Amino acid sequence: MGTVVVKRGRAKPLWRGHPWVFRDSIDRAEGDPGPGDLVSVVDDRGRFLGRGFFSPASLIAVRILLRDEETPADGALWRARLERARALREETLGLPVVTDGWRLVHSEGDGLPGLVVDRYAGHLVAQFSTAGMHARREELLDALEDVFSPSSIHARADRRACKAEGIPEENGLLRGEQPPGPPSILENGVCFRISLGAGHKTGFYADQRDNRRLVGSLARDRSVLDLHTYTGGFGLYAAANGAADVPGLDSSGAALALAVENAMLNNGRQVRFERADATETLNRLHREGRAFDIVVSDPPRLAADRRGVPKALRMYRDLHLRALRVVRPGGLLAVSSCSGAVTEEDFETTLKEAAYDVGRDIQVLARGGQAADHPVLATCPEGRYLKFVLACVA
Numbered sequence: 001m002g003t004v005v006v007k008r009g010r011a012k013p014l015w016r017g018h019p020w021v022f023r024d025s026i027d028r029a030e031g032d033p034g035p036g037d038l039v040s041v042v043d044d045r046g047r048f049l050g051r052g053f054f055s056p057a058s059l060i061a062v063r064i065l066l067r068d069e070e071t072p073a074d075g076a077l078w079r080a081r082l083e084r085a086r087a088l089r090e091e092t093l094g095l096p097v098v099t100d101g102w103r104l105v106h107s108e109g110d111g112l113p114g115l116v117v118d119r120y121a122g123h124l125v126a127q128f129s130t131a132g133m134h135a136r137r138e139e140l141l142d143a144l145e146d147v148f149s150p151s152s153i154h155a156r157a158d159r160r161a162c163k164a165e166g167i168p169e170e171n172g173l174l175r176g177e178q179p180p181g182p183p184s185i186l187e188n189g190v191c192f193r194i195s196l197g198a199g200h201k202t203g204f205y206a207d208q209r210d211n212r213r214l215v216g217s218l219a220r221d222r223s224v225l226d227l228h229t230y231t232g233g234f235g236l237y238a239a240a241n242g243a244a245d246v247p248g249l250d251s252s253g254a255a256l257a258l259a260v261e262n263a264m265l266n267n268g269r270q271v272r273f274e275r276a277d278a279t280e281t282l283n284r285l286h287r288e289g290r291a292f293d294i295v296v297s298d299p300p301r302l303a304a305d306r307r308g309v310p311k312a313l314r315m316y317r318d319l320h321l322r323a324l325r326v327v328r329p330g331g332l333l334a335v336s337s338c339s340g341a342v343t344e345e346d347f348e349t350t351l352k353e354a355a356y357d358v359g360r361d362i363q364v365l366a367r368g369g370q371a372a373d374h375p376v377l378a379t380c381p382e383g384r385y386l387k388f389v390l391a392c393v394a
Ligand code: SAH
Pocket: 200, 204, 205, 208, 212, 227, 228, 229, 230, 231, 232, 233, 234, 249, 250, 251, 252, 255, 276, 277, 278, 279, 298, 299, 300
């Protein structure tokens, strides 16, 4: 097994449990390890820190998998970690009562760095996003079949990660049989069709489940403008909870096609979906003097990494400013950011500044994040990416 030696002074986060070795923290690699190999990580004095997968092409060159020197990284380990992930969702969180679509494996958060698996009814969609996980794909698929007995397993590549890791982009059926059509899930009583392994993420935004429920619970008899509806998300929750009128928009035609189907499945007659740009629509609504009881903004990731943060903050502020203008006095604005590089504090500042700019006072009623089936390892705060703020607009 190869050994990666960390530069002097760079091992502290690893001693404290952080699972990443950055490329620029590495002094040298001994034993000629290749991409995806399991390597030992030691500090400059040769003290053992852990073992993990080597990704020489990536900024994160090693992701620690094991903190001991003996446990084999084989099928038994995958099964044990998957079993723990299963128990958390099914037993501890009781998710089967709430939904049949959830994140089964959240990478570092479940001790399986580089692996994301979502389940939709009996179907799994897996993302292998490091060289190490990609190299052990068959073994991991076997373990997924052993632990979850799914009807099918599909691959959904994260394009950016594949590029960073130098692994091929693979999509499509990996195990089992292709279901005849898109399966549906029932989340808090709202039905969503999922286009498996297509669309965004692995097909659905399970991470917003709790925030959708919160907005839905406040929507009775209200008008709810859903600015980035994707397959209907917040808008369908609002409709299911008795909202009076739910205009929803998205820039993606494919997402909207599914949103329209979902509206029919849920008998959501108050919903009106339209393909449009959020900013342009907000400008038009403002010109027309329109206002809504609740406005929901949930744009795609605006900052891919730290370098993109200043621009993303300007975009959030601009979006929030335009959204605030169409909230009726005393109404609610619900905003989200799935840019992991943007901190919660900075995100909330964009809302505060936008409110100041339009001369409206806001009260923060709730702050949220990704649902608990997207757990964050305490020693790896980077796993927390979703921010959500619900505010009352004077
Ligand atoms: N709220 C959704 C998830 C939204 S994901 C849910 O609960 O499921 C973000 C969505 O924003 C994507 O569907 C994407 O197509 C859409 N989008 C991106 N740019 C946009 C724009 N300029 N105007 C409107 N929608 C946009």
